[in-house]
Every structure is written in structure tokens, then in C-alpha cells.
Amino acid sequence: MGSYSFINLENVRSICRGDTTKMLKYLNQFNELIPQRKDYLKLSLMNGDRFMVRQILHKMSPQLQFFGIKGVITPIQRMEFEYKTMPMNELQMLVNDIIFKLEGAIKEVSNIIDSDFE
Numbered sequence: 001m002g003s004y005s006f007i008n009l010e011n012v013r014s015i016c017r018g019d020t021t022k023m024l025k026y027l028n029q030f031n032e033l034i035p036q037r038k039d040y041l042k043l044s045l046m047n048g049d050r051f052m053v054r055q056i057l058h059k060m061s062p063q064l065q066f067f068g069i070k071g072v073i074t075p076i077q078r079m080e081f082e083y084k085t086m087p088m089n090e091l092q093m094l095v096n097d098i099i100f101k102l103e104g105a106i107k108e109v110s111n112i113i114d115s116d117f118e
Contacts, residue, residue: 006069007108008070009068026066037060038106040052040056041057041102042099045099048088050084053095057076057079061076064076072098072102076098
């Protein structure tokens with residue numbers, strides 16, 4: 001497993017300690033939960049529902065940290081505090097950037113499952 005653009009699996013690797021079954025379990029769990037939450041996030045953003053956007057990001061945050069998704073934690077933390085006051089266009093740009101990174105992470109995790117665990 002090399003280096004990736006959207007994820008950093010160091011944390012997952014250290015927790016799994018070489019146990020590939022455990023590693024695959026975590027990767028599959030990511031692949032089950034994150035695409036669905038990303039879709040909810042897109043829908044909430046389209047509906048202009050700031051509160052729901054914040055809730056979804058808040059729920060995803062621990063898993064995104066666990067998988068070392070690059071460049072999303074700071075914007076998510078910012079959303080926690082500014083979701084009510086942030087101008088809508090800025091909120092949309094911020095969330096669209098997070099969605100872009102999630103889509104990249106989902107592809108990378110799928111590639112890892114397909115290439116390393118088949």
C-alpha cells in the first residue's frame with residue numbers, strides 16, 4: 001500500500017497491527033458508510049439546510065480522522081462554529097471541497113480493497 005492523495009492509512013495500520021482481516025473490515029465499513037453520508041451531505045447542501053450539513057459532517061468527523069482524510073478536519077471544525085453565520089456561497093464552496101475529497105477517498109479505499117484484498 002503506497003501513498004495516497006486523499007487518505008493516510010497510518011492510523012488504521014497501527015491499530016490493525018498487520019491484521020489484514022481487521023484492516024479489510026475497517027475499509028469495508030468506510031465503503032459502506034461514507035458514500036451514503038456523502039450523498040446525504042450533497043442533498044442537505046442542495047436544500048440549503050445548514051443545520052443538517054453540520055450534523056452530517058459532525059457524525060462523519062471521527063471516521064474521517066480515523067482514515068486520515070486529508071484537508072477536511074479544519075473545514076469541518078469551522079463549520080461546527082460558523083454554520084449559522086457563514087455566507088451560503090462560502091458554506092457551499094467549503095462543503096463541495098469536502099465532498100470532492102470524500103469522493104477521492106472513497107475511490108482510493110475501493111482501489112485498496114480491490115487491489116490488496118482480492
